[in-house]
Amino acid sequence: MLRVRGLGKRFGDTVALADVDLDVAEGEVVVVIGPSGSGKSTLVRCIDLLEDIDAGSVELDGELLGFRVDRRGVLRRLPARRTAPQRRRMGMVFQSFNLFAHLTVERNVWEAPVRALGEPLAEARARAHQLLERVGLGHKGDAYPVQLSGGQQQRVAIARALAVRPRLMLFDEPTSALDPELVGEVLAVMESLAQERTTMVVVTHELQFAREVATRVVFMDAGRVVEQGTPDEVFGNPRTERLQTFLQRFSAAS
Amino acid sequence: MSRPAPGAVKAPDPAPATGVPDARDSRPERRPWLWVAWAVLVVLLAQLVAFVLRSDRLELSVVGEYLFAEPILDGLVTTIALTAIATVLGTVLGALVCLARLSSLAPLRYAAAAWIAVFRSVPPLVQLLFWFNLAYLVPVLSIGIPFGPSVGEWSANDVITPYTAAVIGLSLYNSPYSAEIIRSGLSAVPRGQLEAASSLGLPARDTFFRIRLPQATRIILPPMGSQVISLLKGTSLVSVIAMTDLLGAAREVYTRTFEVVPLLIVAILWYIVLVAALTAGQSWLERRFSRGY
Numbered sequence: 001m002l003r004v005r006g007l008g009k010r011f012g013d014t015v016a017l018a019d020v021d022l023d024v025a026e027g028e029v030v031v032v033i034g035p036s037g038s039g040k041s042t043l044v045r046c047i048d049l050l051e052d053i054d055a056g057s058v059e060l061d062g063e064l065l066g067f068r069v070d071r072r073g074v075l076r077r078l079p080a081r082r083t084a085p086q087r088r089r090m091g092m093v094f095q096s097f098n099l100f101a102h103l104t105v106e107r108n109v110w111e112a113p114v115r116a117l118g119e120p121l122a123e124a125r126a127r128a129h130q131l132l133e134r135v136g137l138g139h140k141g142d143a144y145p146v147q148l149s150g151g152q153q154q155r156v157a158i159a160r161a162l163a164v165r166p167r168l169m170l171f172d173e174p175t176s177a178l179d180p181e182l183v184g185e186v187l188a189v190m191e192s193l194a195q196e197r198t199t200m201v202v203v204t205h206e207l208q209f210a211r212e213v214a215t216r217v218v219f220m221d222a223g224r225v226v227e228q229g230t231p232d233e234v235f236g237n238p239r240t241e242r243l244q245t246f247l248q249r250f251s252a253a254s
Numbered sequence: 255m256s257r258p259a260p261g262a263v264k265a266p267d268p269a270p271a272t273g274v275p276d277a278r279d280s281r282p283e284r285r286p287w288l289w290v291a292w293a294v295l296v297v298l299l300a301q302l303v304a305f306v307l308r309s310d311r312l313e314l315s316v317v318g319e320y321l322f323a324e325p326i327l328d329g330l331v332t333t334i335a336l337t338a339i340a341t342v343l344g345t346v347l348g349a350l351v352c353l354a355r356l357s358s359l360a361p362l363r364y365a366a367a368a369w370i371a372v373f374r375s376v377p378p379l380v381q382l383l384f385w386f387n388l389a390y391l392v393p394v395l396s397i398g399i400p401f402g403p404s405v406g407e408w409s410a411n412d413v414i415t416p417y418t419a420a421v422i423g424l425s426l427y428n429s430p431y432s433a434e435i436i437r438s439g440l441s442a443v444p445r446g447q448l449e450a451a452s453s454l455g456l457p458a459r460d461t462f463f464r465i466r467l468p469q470a471t472r473i474i475l476p477p478m479g480s481q482v483i484s485l486l487k488g489t490s491l492v493s494v495i496a497m498t499d500l501l502g503a504a505r506e507v508y509t510r511t512f513e514v515v516p517l518l519i520v521a522i523l524w525y526i527v528l529v530a531a532l533t534a535g536q537s538w539l540e541r542r543f544s545r546g547y
Contacts, residue, residue, distance in 0.1 A: 048453055049452075050449055050452070050453065079358075080452060080458075081457075081458035084452070084455040084456065084457055084458070085455060086455075087452060087453055087454070087455040088454070088455030089455075090453075091453075091454075092450075092453040094446060094449070094450065096446055098444075098446035098447060098449060098450035099450070100447060100450065100451075100465055100469075101447070101469065101546050101547060102468050102469050102472070102543075102545065102546045102547075103546065104546075111454075111456070111460075111464065112454035112455065112456055115456055115457065115460040115464065116454065116455045116456050116457060116460070144545065144546035145546065146546060146547060157450075160450075160454070161453075161454070164454055164455060
């Protein structure tokens with residue numbers, strides 16, 4: 001479903017991603033792990049078209065993302081305002097939630113379906129309520145984001161991303177900004193999504209989550225995919241030294 | 255240990271006498287300077303009141319006589335109308351200039367920067383005089399294709415009245431300030447909010463009007479309020495181009511009657527009332543736009 005080929009991204013002189021290939025099939029839960037600065041956040045941000053890529057390509061269901069080929073066969077980068085339909089097919093959950101601060105929780109969820117998909121308001125509101133129930137926040141629809149805990153805000157953010165019926169859900173360190181006791185409630189929601197066979201790419205430091213929920217684990221370091229495989233392969237039998245050191249440091253910490 | 259605090263509105267429950275210091279036994283710190291400050295303020299106020307009551311030049315009866323006189327109220331209406339029109343036009347112009355400044359098209363950005371540089375450099379009084387005398391520079395105003403035929407022509411002398419010159423001058427003077435205030439508000443919206451909107455595939459127009467602008471408005475309102483207040487006071491300059499605003503009306507009266515100070519006080523009182531009304535409106539708007547923060 002998702003096909004990333006030769007993806008490259010640099011910020012000034014810093015190479016964030018170099019020649020990254022990644023395939024995600026329907027229903028897969030791909031968890032991307034790796035040390036800070038390894039490029040894993042940049043990877044999902046590039047997939048979601050939040051960053052302009054410098055090399056390679058990203059395709060979703062066979063459609064090239066962020067570019068078009070004009071009549072002469074020249075590849076042209078689409079300006080951000082013209083990629084909206086493509087981005088609706090992916091749902092993004094940010095580390096810092098990014099709920100719309102001036103809108104109620106419920107409206108955070110139905111704003112995009114109504115404005116972007118043209119769903120009737122009544123329908124969109126009913127669905128927003130359903131989605132909030134699903135993340136355990138059906139009673140918080142009238143609250144403003146600032147009145148919620150971090151974990152609740154992130155659950156709303158997940159509901160909001162689901163509201164545009166994305167083909168693929170992307171998570172960019174969804175629990176890194178949370179107090180330890182709030183991490184569980186967000187991971188529980190993500191786990192239930194995985195059980196419903198939602199296609200997901202999850203960047204996280206929660207190795208326990210990766211071990212239990214991932215269908216495939218991708219280990220990145222220095223902007224490259226170093227190793228990938230089933231959780232058993234990656235955690236039970238790491239082949240590269242870098243992954244071994246990374247896992248050791250983590251198990252020592254926990 | 256525990257004793258009732260003198261002057262306290264409600265005596266707190268006394269702490270059990272354990273010998274350990276307890277906040278419930280505390281009394282406010284002594285503040286001798288507080289009483290000194292009150293004394294100074296009362297003396298100053300008394301002096302002011304005594305001055306007002308004793309002065310025979312203040313002529314409060316004249317103030318009362320003219321406060322609601324028709325020429326003054328006409329001038330007041332002109333001042334309010336000028337402020338309202340110049341606020342609306344200046345803000346609309348400012349918003350356009352601001353969007354041009356933030357545009358991805360370089361020529362638009364340069365034009366906007368030049369606009370801001372020019373109209374912010376020229377003092378408002380100079381602008382009023384300049385636009386009032388526009389007919390000398392451009393005798394005929396025409397609309398048409400640049401360097402080509404025109405579809406309509408007007409004599410500048412007919413178009414430029416004191417009123418239009420005042421509206422043009424004040425709006426243009428106001429526009430660069432509005433532009434910069436709006437720009438600062440738009441730039442202050444956190445990037446994450448815009449990323450979330452674009453990631454949801456919200457069309458650019460909805461992202462701007464439903465996410466970015468409402469959040470920017472909260473930041474724009476306080477400086478914009480100050481700007482409207484200084485514009486209101488700036489309208490008093492239009493009396494130099496023969497317009498009868500609040501100050502102009504007061505001047506017309508006192509050049510006849512020579513009651514200069516009382517009529518200036520009439521104008522001052524009205525300016526204070528207008529600014530108080532604007533301030534009240536501003537705090538109402540600020541409360542409205544601070545929901546969710």
